[in-house]
Amino acid sequence: MPLMGSLYIGTSGLQTSQNALNTTAHNLSNVDTKGYTRQQVQQSDKYYVTISKTNAAVSYEQTGLGVIYSRAKQVRDFFLDKTYRKESGRSMFYEVSTEVMEEVESQLGELNGEAFQTTLIDFWTAVQELTKDPASSVTQGLLVQKANEFVERASAVYYGLSSYQDNLNAQIKQQVEKINEYGNAILNLNDKIRAIESGRIEHANDLRDERNRILDELAELTNMSWSEDMYGNVAVQIEGVDFVKGSTCYEIGLQVDETNGFYTPYWPQNASYIIRDDGSKYYNIDGAEVFDLAVEISSDLGTDVGGLKAMLLARGDHRADYTDIAEDYDSVSQSVIMNIQAEFDQMIHNVTSKINGILANAAGVQKGNLTLADGTILENVQYCKNEEGGYLRNENGSPIQLFAKITTDGYRKVTATDADGNVGEYWVYNEENFNKRDSLYTIENLQVDPGLMQRPANLGFRKPDGSEDNETVEALKAAFTEEAYTLNPNVKKKTCFVDYYDDLVSQIANSGYVFRSIYTNQVNTVESTYSAREQITGVSSDEELSNMIKFQNVYNASSRYINVISEMIEHIINTLGM
Numbered sequence: 001m002p003l004m005g006s007l008y009i010g011t012s013g014l015q016t017s018q019n020a021l022n023t024t025a026h027n028l029s030n031v032d033t034k035g036y037t038r039q040q041v042q043q044s045d046k047y048y049v050t051i052s053k054t055n056a057a058v059s060y061e062q063t064g065l066g067v068i069y070s071r072a073k074q075v076r077d078f079f080l081d082k083t084y085r086k087e088s089g090r091s092m093f094y095e096v097s098t099e100v101m102e103e104v105e106s107q108l109g110e111l112n113g114e115a116f117q118t119t120l121i122d123f124w125t126a127v128q129e130l131t132k133d134p135a136s137s138v139t140q141g142l143l144v145q146k147a148n149e150f151v152e153r154a155s156a157v158y159y160g161l162s163s164y165q166d167n168l169n170a171q172i173k174q175q176v177e178k179i180n181e182y183g184n185a186i187l188n189l190n191d192k193i194r195a196i197e198s199g200r201i202e203h204a205n206d207l208r209d210e211r212n213r214i215l216d217e218l219a220e221l222t223n224m225s226w227s228e229d230m231y232g233n234v235a236v237q238i239e240g241v242d243f244v245k246g247s248t249c250y251e252i253g254l255q256v257d258e259t260n261g262f263y264t265p266y267w268p269q270n271a272s273y274i275i276r277d278d279g280s281k282y283y284n285i286d287g288a289e290v291f292d293l294a295v296e297i298s299s300d301l302g303t304d305v306g307g308l309k310a311m312l313l314a315r316g317d318h319r320a321d322y323t324d325i326a327e328d329y330d331s332v333s334q335s336v337i338m339n340i341q342a343e344f345d346q347m348i349h350n351v352t353s354k355i356n357g358i359l360a361n362a363a364g365v366q367k368g369n370l371t372l373a374d375g376t377i378l379e380n381v382q383y384c385k386n387e388e389g390g391y392l393r394n395e396n397g398s399p400i401q402l403f404a405k406i407t408t409d410g411y412r413k414v415t416a417t418d419a420d421g422n423v424g425e426y427w428v429y430n431e432e433n434f435n436k437r438d439s440l441y442t443i444e445n446l447q448v449d450p451g452l453m454q455r456p457a458n459l460g461f462r463k464p465d466g467s468e469d470n471e472t473v474e475a476l477k478a479a480f481t482e483e484a485y486t487l488n489p490n491v492k493k494k495t496c497f498v499d500y501y502d503d504l505v506s507q508i509a510n511s512g513y514v515f516r517s518i519y520t521n522q523v524n525t526v527e528s529t530y531s532a533r534e535q536i537t538g539v540s541s542d543e544e545l546s547n548m549i550k551f552q553n554v555y556n557a558s559s560r561y562i563n564v565i566s567e568m569i570e571h572i573i574n575t576l577g578m
Contacts, residue, residue, distance in 0.1 A: 006565045012066025013558025020551040023072045031539045035213030038539045039072040080533040085219030089305040091522035092220040095308035098519045100336050101512035107160040115366040119153040122146050124480050133549045134461035134473045148448040154348045158443040168315040175308045182218045183249040190233045223305035258330045265290040289326040322346035323434045347500045352403035363392035363399040370416040382429035398427045404449045407438035
């Protein structure tokens with residue numbers, strides 16, 4: 001090969017080793033950069049020059065032009081990427097669930113430095129004191145006072161749970177906005193990567209690192225999958241639905257419940273809509289929801305992935321109360337907060353209904369049919385005759401209720417005929433109607449009777465004959481120890497008022513323990529998978545320094561090679577010149 005041509009070989013060595021040194025330095029400078037993928041130098045032969053072709057020879061007589069720096073390849077493992085992202089999404093699901101359980105435990109276990117259980121015990125103690133001296137204004141006042149504290153503390157706990165629902169709701173909106181930002185960022189990076197790599201000369205490794213980092217974070221929030229086409233575009237699916245595809249990011253929409261302000265993520269492209277009079281669109285999102293929250297949560301089914309889904313499940317879709325347990329417990333069973341709201345409200349409802357019922361019986365309330373003046377028959381209603389100034393009656397003659405509704409009255413007065421043909425004025429109990437929220441004895445619609453708050457002695461507990469009503473106060477006492485209640489339809493154990501709250505807290509503690517155990521195991525799984533991935537993608541300073549020495553020696557050798565060729569050419573020229 002001519003000496004002048006040999007310079008190409010030396011020059012290619014200099015250029016290639018210099019580029020390799022730059023790549024090594026780039027790796028070292030990003031050794032602590034989050035999401036950075038180690039770049040590996042790939043070299044290949046330059047073009048060959050054919051000197052002669054001889055058919056008898058095994059191959060043509062050729063000489064090479066040196067080496068070329070082909071590319072800086074990212075070192076990644078698709079299987080480890082897929083495993084890490086799936087497990088990190090599952091870990092985030094249980095991390096959110098664990099945090100929710102801890103917050104609920106805090107709400108129930110401690111309220112302004114005093115546990116709610118103390119309030120329940122104080123109320124129970126007041127009932128016990130009442131049995132010692134039923135006619136005493138002191139014990140009656142203590143009963144009303146503790147009943148009021150019971151209602152106030154119950155309202156505070158329920159309000160705390162509801163406020164936490166609102167907090168989660170705000171987080172859900174933020175997470176959806178972040179997911180949409182990630183989708184648009186991926187779309188933008190796809191365009192940049194495609195533009196850079198379209199010439200097949202340069203590789204947009206740093207942009208790919210940024211895109212992979214976004215995919216890692218997106219995997220924590222949702223159950224996502226991704227794929228890359230031959231042009232370098234990444235397509236993303238969330239819950240099996242296209243999120244980023246081609247030149248479009250199908251952003252997740254949020255529909256707001258007008259009654260409680262709760263957000264529901266949905267796919268606008270899958271929802272139908274109507275145009276309102278003001279020109280705005282109203283979407284019907286039935287079947288277009290991003291998450292099917294009715295599906296069983298299971299690792300085997302892969303339905304326990306993504307922090308956003310965990311937030312939606314924990315928050316639920318409404319403020320729950322005891323009617324949810326009575327009507328459709330399955331609708332609230334998977335939501336941590338709704339389940340606790342329903343069971344807690346059920347406890348308060350059971351206490352208030354039982355005590356009000358005992359007082360109603362003592363006041364003469366009975367069940368039967370009444371016929372109104374217009375012929376309307378009220379079947380099997382609770383009623384009593386109007387007796388102003390009667391036993392356990394208000395001034396207007398209605399039965400006294402320790403616990404009253406805020407929005408509506410407990411009884412209404414009617415003129416009717418009873419089953420015995422007696423015509424007169426009667427007080428009829430306003431039955432609770434699940435379809436009318438203001439008719440329910442729920443925590444949000446509960447108060448101690450304002451009249452009793454002003455004059456607790458109205459209770460009296462002294463019969464018309466002047467004797468103390470020990471029978472009624474003993475019934476109140478027995479109500480607290482009667483084992484006739486369950487937390488929910490799936491629990492068979494019967495419990496009483498005194499133990500109900502303990503069972504409720506124990507249930508939360510057990511669920512919290514399960515979530516924490518699963519989360520701890522998931523953290524270990526994610527860490528081990530991350531470590532395995534880092535063994536491939538991470539930068540080893542020792543290895544890079546070793547490569548730097550190797551490429552430096554190659555650079556020096558190439559430089560020395562050029563010097564030798566230069567000296568030979570100079571010698572030949574000087575010799576021939578002589």
